[in-house]
Structures are given as C-alpha cells and as structure tokens.
Amino acid sequence: MSCSFTEKISSLIDGELATAEAREVERHVLTCGECAQVKADFLNLRSEIAGFESSLQPTVQNRALKKILSRGERATAHGWQWGWSTSAIAFASLLLVGAIIGLILYQTSRSNDRHPNTIAEVPSSTPVPTPEQTPTKEEKEQQPATPKQANPPAPSKKAPSREPRPGEQFAAIPNRQTPDRETPNPEAPERIRSADSETLTAIHFERSETLLRAFRNVRLNTREGAADVAYERKRAKQLVLQNMILRREADANGDVQSASLLENLEPILLDIANLPDKPDANAVRTIRERVERKNIVPLLQINSAALARALD
Amino acid sequence: MASEDHEFTMLFQDFYPSLCRFLECLLGGRAPLAQDLAQESFLQLHRTAWGTLPPDEARFWLYRVARNLAINEFRKSNTRYRLFDRVVEAMRPVARNPEQEYETRERKQMVLEMLQTLPEDQRTALLLREQEQLSYREIGEVMNVSESKVKVDIFRARASLRERWAKRAKTAGASAS
DSSP: OOOTTHHHHHHHHTTOSOHHHHHHHHHHHHHOHHHHHHHHHHHHHHHHHHTOOOOOOHHHHHHHHHHHHHHHHHHSSSTTOOOOOHHHHHHHHHHHHHHHHHHHHHHHHHHHTTHHHHHHHSOOSSOOOOTTOOOOHHHHHHSOOOTTOSSOOOOTTSOOSSOOOTTOGGGGSTTOOOOGGGSSOTTHHHHHHHHHHHHHHHHHHHHHHHHHHHHHTOOOOOTTSBOOOHHHHHHHHHHHHHHHHHHHHHHHHTOHHHHHHHHHHHHHHHHHHTOOSSOBHHHHHHHHHHHHHHTHHHHHHHHHHHHHHHHO | OHHHHHHHHHHHHHHHHHHHHHHHHHTTSOHHHHHHHHHHHHHHIIIIITTTSOHHHHHHHHHHHHHHHHHHHHHSOOHHHHHHHHHHHHTSOOOSSHHHHHHHHHHHHHHHHHHHTSOHHHHHHHHHHHTTOOOHHHHHHHHTSOHHHHHHHHHHHHHHHHHHHHHHHHHHHHHHO
16 A cells, blocks of 8 residues: 555544545545545455354343343342342232232221221111111121212122222122222222333433433534444334333323323434434434424433332 | 342343454454353453443443453463364254355354454454444543554554455455466
8 A cells, every 4th residue: 555645544434534634535535546445445344344243142142141140149248239130120029019919908808897887877768777786797788879889889799880990809809898988099009010110111211311312412523424323323222112112001001191201202212223323414413303392301301200209 | 229230231231242242353253252251241340340330431341351351361272162162163053044154154254364363452443443333532441552553553454454355355266267
C-alpha cells in the first residue's frame, strides 16, 4: 500500500476521523484506485469477522447462568444473601399467594360465624324465632332474603343467583351466608395476584425509560452520517417482548393506565429494535421526535414511581 | 436482591453470546474453552464487582477480564484442551444440512486461522472493533492502552489480513485452475 492515505482509511471506516478530515479522505478515495480497493477490502474483512457465528448453544447458555447464580449464592460473605433464580421467585410467589388465600379463607370462616345473629335481628315477613328457640344454622339458611342482602346465595342446595366475583367464591361454600358488604376483603386475592405483574411492569417502565434516555443521547454527528445504536437496538428487542407480555397482563387485569402506556411504548420499542446497524440520522431523529411528542419518558417515570409506591 | 439478579440475568443474556464469540475468535476456535472462560468472567463479575460498577462499565470490565483469562490460557500447555475439544466435536449431533454446515465451518475456520496469524493485541483490538463495535477510546479502556496504539494496531491488523487474504485467494485460484 503505497498511498499515504491508506492508514486513514482504517480510521475512516471506524468513524474515528474528524469531519473535515473524513471528507478529505472520502474525496481522495473517489479518485485513488488503490485506496478504493483498500477500503473495499477492509469492509469485506469486517463483514467476515463480524459475521462469525459462535458455536454457543442456548442450553449451554442457560446452564452457565444457573451455575453462576448458584455459585454466587455460596460465595457471598453473608448467609442471608440469596441469589434467586426466576423459577425460585415464581415458586416463592405462589407459596405467598397460597398462604394469603388460606388466611383470607380462615378470616372469612370466622366472620361468617357471626352472621346468623345479624340475620335473626332483621324484621321481615319471615317467622321470627321465639325466644325459646335458638335458630339452628339450617333454619337460618332457609330464611328468605333480608333487605340488607342484595343477592344472597341460596341454601346449599342451590347455586348463587349471580356469578361470584373473584374472592367471593368463598360465599358459595355450603352452610355459610356472606352478604356482599361483609365479605372480608374480596379484592385481596386479585390484588395479590396482580402485585407480581405490577412489580414487573414497574421494572419494565424503568428500563424502558433508561433505554429511551440513552437513545435520546446517541450521537448523530458521526463521520459517516450515521448513528451507532447497536446497544439500544439489542435492549429494545428484549424490551419489546416483555412489553407485549405485560400489556396482555394489564389488559387481563383491567389496569387501563398501564395497558395504555404499554400500548404507546410498544411501537417505539419496535422501531428502535428494527433500525439497521448504522441507521440514518434522520431515522433516529424521527423516533426521538415521536418519543418527545408522546411524552413517553415522563409518563414512564411517573408510572414506575406510582407503581412502586402502590406496592410499598 | 431479586431485582439485582434480574439485572445480572439481563446483562448475561445481552453479552454472554458475544463474549463467547470474542473469546472463540481470540483463542482460535476452542468453543468449549471460550464458553468456560466467558462463564468465569461473568462469575467473577457476579462475585466481586456486581453492584459496585456503573452499568455501562460492566461490559468493558467483562471484556478486560475475559481477555486476561485468554492470555493466561495461551501461556498454559493446551494439549488437554485440544483433546477435549475434539471429543466434544465428535459428539456433536449431525447437522440437518451437512453441506451448508460444512461451508459455514470452513469459512469460520478460515477466519480463525487468519486471526491467529495476528499478534494478540492486534487481534483483540480488531475483534473488539469489528464484532463489538467499540470505539477506539473504549477499546483502549478495555486493553489499558492509548487510543493511538489502538488505531495503529487495528490498521496493522487489517493490512496484514488483507495481504494474507489476497495470497490465499491467489493460491485457491491457482489450485482450481
């Protein structure tokens, strides 16, 4: 390579030349056959090296992660610091949910034992129990609806007249009558089930906010007129999948606010994930403008903080 | 603690494959060893530096440690690893498309052989640039050298490979005719 510019071609294709110098080298390459060939050869080498695929299998990767996390547990100084794998977290969450549901059942059964006294006091056309009689449980159940009860479940022979809400299915247990208002905390199981998805949603909002801030700060004035967004693209690809899952969760749980924000976030993550290796500066700007217009970053910040407070 | 492991898992999923690829190229193949060293790098990160490093720094830390581990391997006698690798290769399942797999393997082998002709620092600098798209400044940080050295190493690596590639193409063309 005899031309004095050949060394600069290496820096040119790496985007490491100052703008003026880069323009000068580009102009030279247009007129110098040797340098044009050198540039083409260097770019060809790049594609060969960058296209090298590792022999890594997904099972090996998963096994490696498990080993690291388990060894990390034993290696810590304090025995109380545990590294939880994803499956351990899921199992612990299930146990916690089961324990809390059991507690609610217990509380429900305790409060149900007090109800017969309430029913006996309400005046109605039903036969009032005489002082001598102590109404048995079966007799109380035979009494028709009291004004306090909107849709009381029928005695054990019949199913409830309406579909019980989540948490109220305990009211359908035979020999127990639970007026709607007196059902102990019917929303509790639902709240507990959704706490896991709320935690994940809050974390997802935080990560997405970090990604969008990083994307906002990507340099656009690179020598080749393109931006380097490889890391942001990778992140966006991961976050898109999470976003889809969490959006469905939010829809299923009736969390309109989170579902709406996740819906607005998804196309932006998709666009970032689908950017080419060295995207045009305009493509990056367009996405940035959309993010600004939709006010996504402040909304993510507010929502993740709100979710974190709610979980506390 | 759960969220820290979640963060670590995300980092692992992001960078373990590319670290394996980097090490495989640095070591001239030897994929099982590359995967072991990559795992060791992450293990060291998890044990010693996780939670103390800024998130952007973790990546550079990993490549620095991985490179050092690879350099240690160069110094060791590697006979037993070559045998182990051969055993692993022999036990690999047969590919559904053997011709394509052969071609891919040939190409990979060629890249590895070419890279092995370079001195270690040129090879490392070139791999970090071409595969990981790090800037000269970031490569200098990983390798603990100046930017200007990185620039020179990368240019020399490219020039050397370009020459070898041209020779190989000439040889292949001559033998075909």
